[in-house]
Each structure stands twice: as structure tokens, then as C-alpha cells.
Amino acid sequence: MLLALALGGCSFAPGFTRPMAPVAAVLPGEAVADQAAVLAADLGWRDFFADPRLQAIIEMALANNRDLRETALNVEAFQAQYRIQRSTLFPTVDGGAGYVKQRTLGSGGHATSEAYSASVGVTVWEIDFFGRIRNLRDQALEEYLAMEExxxxxxxSLVAEVARAYLTWLADRQLLAITEDTAANEQASYDLIKQRFEGGVATRIDLAQAQTSLQTARANQAQYRRLLEQDENLLTLLAGGPLPDDLPPSTDLAAQALLGPVPTGLRSDLLLQRPDIMAAEHTLRGANASIGAARAAFFPAISLTADAGVISAEASNLFDGDTGSWLFAPSLRLPIFTGGRLSAQLDLAEVRKEIAVTRYEQAIQTAFRETADVLAGIRTFGDQLQAEELGLQANQTYYALARERYDQGVDSYLVVLDAQRSLYRARQSVVVIRLAKLMNRVNLYKVLGGGWKAES
Known part of the structure; x- marks a missing residue:
């Protein structure tokens, strides 16, 4: 009966009410979608990231990444802490056996006595009439659930980070190829100008300009080689070990099959399913439970010590019918004067709850802002990339015409250099914007909670 009272007593924890989301009901620029539609959180990363090489690296990272492994171990630690706190709800039953032999001085002289004993009992079990221990248990549970989120x-985040690092590697590889192609053209131009200079056709200024462009291209080559090695180092770190040589071949950055479609048009309240927001809610629930524990500390604490066993001077008759012993010792502790400690503990618990509310609301606002930002990118990156590709076509025409007019002696080599630099920048810009567009889609997949499941 005491156990039932301890487990079903009253609780002084305030009723939990989820704070209102301090954001608009619908994400900006998006129509309300059918709730039956597939959500990003339900879209497996194998379906979203279609590149076989990227899939293999993500799989390696999920198995070997040390940061993720540490987080998983922290979850196990919080789970154990919860089990420890939960165990205080139940009495601890101990069994023991003892033997005492002593020599004492009495009125009749010295005497030697022996005693054998065996007992089973409960030591200082607090009966949770006012819910203090249950609220501490609930707080530990919410902390464990927050760590799980x-x-x-x-x-x-790891899935998205691997994808971003891989896309950056693809982009830098393509930028290096563009730079090498440009350097080869610069070398050919320099050789031609040098021949013309030696033949008295080109001027020394033409030769110096050609040499300047050649050295600039060589410097850019060194830069992109360095960036490419750094990209590979980052992928190795994220994957938790060296990348094997037998990985599937990579897909080009511009390939349409690199990423699957992203479902959009979500209501903002669906962001509440993001793990960081759910973790903030569990933390808030834990702070709510800590208020109940602080309130219960003002009330009496009732503890029970009980023991039942046998005791005898002879081991041979230890379990005879007349050797039984028992102890029943309930106790009550009522706080009378604590110097304001209990009130301060309650104030601290209430302040911590307000902090948890603020952090919960801030997590929602951050999620809303992140999602709105990437949705803005979805609406604009396509137009920007199209403009950059048209600009590239115009620069290709400009370079071809400038080269032709220089060969005909109509324009100076300075016009060719300007056209060549414009073409180089245009080719780079197309790659950079294409990378930004793909990165934005990865970020949208992440901010909507995608990447937790391997398969849809």
C-alpha cells in the first residue's frame, strides 16, 4: 500500500502548456500544402542524394564519425542517469548476514559471547507523498529525451555537412579544370605573342600583358589545387577515416540526378517536428518538472526503515522459530527554518523555466528564419543561374570576336585580354552559382528535418 501511495501521490508541478509559436502561420512566399504530401523529414537521404559516391561517403560518416559517436554515448549516459533517478522511487531492499564475537567484563568476571544474524530490510526509503522524487524523475526523463533529439x-547535420563538403569538392574540381583550361589558353597566347614579338609584329606591352595573364592563371591553378586537397581532407574527417579507392565514380556538379526533389509549401507549425525544437520542448518540460520538485521540498519528507531477520547465539539454531527479529522505524522531517534556501530553490526553478521558454521560442524563430532564407533561395537561384549562363554565352561570343579582330589587326591585344578575363570569370560564376543553388537545396532538406532516415 505504501508503494502504491508513493507512486500515485500528488504532484505540485504546474500544468504544461506549449508556448505559442512566435512566427507567422505560413512560411513566406509559399502556398499551404496538402498535409498528406510527403514531407522532407520523411524523405530518406538515399532518395534525396542520388549520387552513388556521395551515398557511400554519407554511410561511412554515419558509421565512423567521432562527433556523432560522442553524441550517441552522451545519450546513453543521460539514459543511465534517468534510470538512476527513477530507481529512487522504489525501496532498496538489502539482505545481510553477520557474526559477532566479543569478550566483555561483567559482575561475574569476563565473559565471551557470540551472535549470528541474518536479515532483509529497507533502509531510509522516502515515501513520495508530495511528488518530489517523481518530478525529479520526470526532469531526468525529459533531459534524456532532449539529448536523444x-x-x-x-x-x-552530419548528413548535410557531408553533402555540402562533397558538393564543394565537385565545384572546386570543376573550377580547377576551368583554370587549367584557361592556363593552357594563356600559355598558347603567350607563345604566339612571343613569336610575334621576336618577329617584330607584336609590341613589348603585348608580351608583358600576355605574361601577366599567364602567371595569374598559374597562381589560380595552385589555389584550386590547394582547395581541392583541403576538400578531400574535410571529407576524410567527416567520414571518420580515409576514403577507399573503390568508391563509385562521382557525378558532375551540373548533373540533374545529383539531388532528388524537395517538397515545399509547408505550414510553419510543421517546423515543430525539427529535432532541435523538440529538444528545446523537452528541456522546457524538464524545467516545468523541476518546479514541482522545488515546491514539494516545502512539505514533510516521510522515510521508512524496516528490517526483518533472525538472530541467535548459536549458528545451528539460527532459523529456529524463536529467533526472529524485526524493526519498523518510520520518520518524518519537516523543514522549519532553512534561511530562505527552499524559496530560493523555487525561484531558481521558475527562472530556469522562463529561460527554457525563451530558448524554445528562439529555436522556433531561428528555424522559421532558416527555412524562409532557403525558400527565398529556391525562388531566386534559378533565375540567377539562368542569367549567368546567358552571360557566359555572351562572353564566349565576345572572346571569339575579340580574338578574330586581333588576328586581323583591327584591335589591340588588350581587348583580347579583357575578353579572356571576362570569359574566365563568367565560367567561374556559373559554377559558383550552381554550387550555391545545390547548397541551398541541401540546406532546405536539413532545416525541414530531412536526413534522419536512410529510406523514404
Whole structure:
């Protein structure tokens, strides 16, 4: 009966009400989508990232990444802490056996006595009439659940980080190829100008300009080689070990099959399913439970010590019918004067709850802002990339015409250099904007909670 009272007593924790989301009901620029539609959180990363090489690296990272492994171990630690706190709800039953032999001085002289004993009992078990221990248990549970959501968040972030690092590697590889192609053209132009200079056709200024462009291209080559090695080092770190040589071949950055479609048009309240927001809610629930524990500390604490066993001077008759012993010792502790400690503890618990509310609302606002930013990118990156590609076509025409007019002696070599530099920048810009567009889609997949599941 006491156990039932301890487990079903009253609780002074305030009723939990989820704070209103301090954001608009619908994400900006998006129509309300059918709730039956597939959500990004339900879209497996294998379906979203179609590149076989990227899939293999993500799989390696999820298995070997040390940061993710540490987060998983922290979850296990919080789970154990919760089990420890939960165990205080139940009495601890101990069994023991003892033997005492002593020599004492009495009125009749010295005497030697022996005693054998065996007992089973409960030592100082607090009966939770006012819910203090249950609220501490609930707080530990919410902390464990918050850490579990943090693990999900770390998992999602790792998938997105690997994807971003891989896309950057593809882009830098393509930029290096563009730079090498430009350097080869610059070398050919320099050789031609040098021949013309030696033949008295070109001027020394033409030769110096050609040499300047050649050295600039060579410097850019060194830069992109360095960036490419750094990209590979980052992928190795994220994957948790060296990348094997037998990985599937990579897909070009411009390939349409690199990424699957991203479902959009979500209501803002669906962002509440993001693991970072769910972790903030669990933290808030834990702070709510800590208020109940602080309130219960003002009330009496009732503890029970009980023991039942046998005791005898002879081991042979230890379990005879007349050797039984028992102890029943309830106690009550009522706080009378604590110097304001209990009131301060309650104030601290309430302030921590307000902090948790603020952090919860801030997490929602951050999620809303992140999602709105990437949705803005979805609406604009396509137009920007199209403009850059048209600009590239115009620069290709400009360079061809400038080269032709120089060969005909109509324009100076300075016009060719300007056209060549414009073409180089245009080719780079197309790659950079294409990378930004793909990165934006990865970010949208992440901010909507995608990347937790491997398959849809």
C-alpha cells in the first residue's frame, strides 16, 4: 500500500502548456500544402542524394564519425542517469548476514559471547507523498529525451555537412579544370605573342600583358589545387577515416540526378517536428518538472526503515522459530527554518523555466528564419543561374570576336585580354552559382528535418 501511495501521490508541478509559436502561420512566399504530401523529414537521404559516391561517403560518416559517436554515448549516459533517478522511487531492499564475537567484563568476571544474524530490510526509503522524487524523475526523463533529439539533430547535420563538403569538392574540381583550361589558353597566347614579338609584329606591352595573364592563371591553378586537397581532407574527417579507392565514380556538379526533389509549401507549425525544437520542448518540460520538485521540498519528507531477520547465539539454531527479529522505524522531517534556501530553490526553478521558454521560442524563430532564407533561395537561384549562363554565352561570343579582330589587326591585344578575363570569370560564376543553388537545396532538406532516415 505504501508503494502504491508513493507512486500515485500528488504532484505540485504546474500544468504544461506549449508556448505559442512566435512566427507567422505560413512560411513566406509559399502556398499551404496538402498535409498528406510527403514531407522532407520523411524523405530518406538515399532518395534525396542520388549520387552513388556521395551515398557511400554519407554511410561511412554515419558509421565512423567521432562527433556523432560522442553524441550517441552522451545519450546513453543521460539514459543511465534517468534510470538512476527513477530507481529512487522504489525501496532498496538489502539482505545481510553477520557474526559477532566479543569478550566483555561483567559482575561475574569476563565473559565471551557470540551472535549470528541474518536479515532483509529497507533502509531510509522516502515515501513520495508530495511528488518530489517523481518530478525529479520526470526532469531526468525529459533531459534524456532532449539529448536523444540532439542526437537526431547531429545525425541530420552530419548528413548535410557531408553533402555540402562533397558538393564543394565537385565545384572546386570543376573550377580547377576551368583554370587549367584557361592556363593552357594563356600559355598558347603567350607563345604566339612571343613569336610575334621576336618577329617584330607584336609590341613589348603585348608580351608583358600576355605574361601577366599567364602567371595569374598559374597562381589560380595552385589555389584550386590547394582547395581541392583541403576538400578531400574535410571529407576524410567527416567520414571518420580515409576514403577507399573503390568508391563509385562521382557525378558532375551540373548533373540533374545529383539531388532528388524537395517538397515545399509547408505550414510553419510543421517546423515543430525539427529535432532541435523538440529538444528545446523537452528541456522546457524538464524545467516545468523541476518546479514541482522545488515546491514539494516545502512539505514533510516521510522515510521508512524496516528490517526483518533472525538472530541467535548459536549458528545451528539460527532459523529456529524463536529467533526472529524485526524493526519498523518510520520518520518524518519537516523543514522549519532553512534561511530562505527552499524559496530560493523555487525561484531558481521558475527562472530556469522562463529561460527554457525563451530558448524554445528562439529555436522556433531561428528555424522559421532558416527555412524562409532557403525558400527565398529556391525562388531566386534559378533565375540567377539562368542569367549567368546567358552571360557566359555572351562572353564566349565576345572572346571569339575579340580574338578574330586581333588576328586581323583591327584591335589591340588588350581587348583580347579583357575578353579572356571576362570569359574566365563568367565560367567561374556559373559554377559558383550552381554550387550555391545545390547548397541551398541541401540546406532546405536539413532545416525541414530531412536526413534522419536512410529510406523514404
Amino acid at each position: 540532439n542526437r537526431r539533430s547531429a545525425h541530420i
